Amino acid sequence: MSIVVEHEKRRREILEKALDVFIDEGFEDTTFQKIADRCSITRTTLYIYFKNKKEIFNYSIKQLLLDVEGGISRVREDKTLSAVDKIIRILTEIVERLEASSRLLLVILDYLLHLSRSNSDPNYRVRRRTLRLRHILASMVIDGIKAGEIAPVNVKTADELFYGLIEAAIFRLVVLKRESVGDLKESIVLAVRQMAIDRNGTLRA
Numbered sequence: 001m002s003i004v005v006e007h008e009k010r011r012r013e014i015l016e017k018a019l020d021v022f023i024d025e026g027f028e029d030t031t032f033q034k035i036a037d038r039c040s041i042t043r044t045t046l047y048i049y050f051k052n053k054k055e056i057f058n059y060s061i062k063q064l065l066l067d068v069e070g071g072i073s074r075v076r077e078d079k080t081l082s083a084v085d086k087i088i089r090i091l092t093e094i095v096e097r098l099e100a101s102s103r104l105l106l107v108i109l110d111y112l113l114h115l116s117r118s119n120s121d122p123n124y125r126v127r128r129r130t131l132r133l134r135h136i137l138a139s140m141v142i143d144g145i146k147a148g149e150i151a152p153v154n155v156k157t158a159d160e161l162f163y164g165l166i167e168a169a170i171f172r173l174v175v176l177k178r179e180s181v182g183d184l185k186e187s188i189v190l191a192v193r194q195m196a197i198d199r200n201g202t203l204r205a
Contacts, residue, residue, distance in 0.1 A: 011049050014039055015063070018056045022107040027057070027114050057111065060104055061129065068097050072136055083144030084196045090140070091162060091188045094133075095169045095181060105174045130163070137162050141195075150195045161191060 017038045021030050032053050036046040050056045071093045075086050098105060112122040138159045144150030165188055172178045 007049070011059070012063075014046070014049055015056065015060050018053075019060065019103050019107060022057070022110070023103060027107060027111045057107070061108065064097070064101055064104060065129070065133070068094055068133070069136075071097065072133075076136075076140070082196075083140065083147055083149040084192055087137070087140050087144070087162070088189055088192045090137070091165065091192070092185050094166055095185055095188070098166070098169050098173060099180060102173045102179075105170055109174050134159055134163055144195075149197060151197050153195060158195065165191065 014035070018030075018035045021035050021038050025034060030053055032046065033043055035053060035056065036043045039046065050059070072090050075081065075089045075093065078086070081089065112126070115122045115125065138155050141150060141153070141155050141158045145152055145155075165184060169181045169184050172181050172184070
């Protein structure tokens, strides 16, 4: 195994154990030393992989977003799917990824609450992190309209609808502690299908 692959493997192992510390201690009370202790390594060794706890936290979010974007890219390149089916598939995959990442979402919520208590703007942080995702969803609606598969709609409104469904999934998984949000997946299908145009150029019922 190459040094680069081994290094990345070790980083992911640290991330898993660091998540446990964040969940047990809360973002504010988690320290670099506590993470090192949980990983059974010294602070000096931990510095080889990460500079501080904030970098560990940010790297976890980055990996989640990269995984989501990887799934989106695969769906967008699938020529067998209509624009409507692509949007449904992408939103569904995002929700399923969130279901699998509920532990990280719990830490993110704790961090946002920490920001709010310190008079920082959590909304700005969230929008900055999700700007690319929102842009991708909006561009897919535009592509669908141009292809005559989606009814002419206000793209910004449609984007807010899709993003609202994602936020609802996060709320149910983190705050309501649900293990699954299958009902939201059905809502996604219904919402997107309402935008579809059939071959006769009329909205599908």
